[in-house]
Amino acid sequence: MKTGKIITIECKCGRKLFRYFKAGKGRIIKCFIDRMADDYVGVQNAETFSKPICPQCGKDLGIIMMIRGNPALKLNQGTIKKVRV
């Protein structure tokens, strides 16, 4: 059985970025694109190695990478609001 929950990832400026299915506990380092539920800023359409930015404050959200063959957003920890799971 898979455990986890849907959390909302936000920029430090307060802009909602996307919702994400987080499996297990712990800090979020990266977000797999196919586990995002609602994409408010177009991250799911971003190309590999591009750096999506927050539409509100213009900061880097991270970088799109391939992780074990799946595209994922490696979060910029300085920009993303900390989430406790």
Ligand SMILES: [Zn+2]
């Ligand atoms: Zn922002």
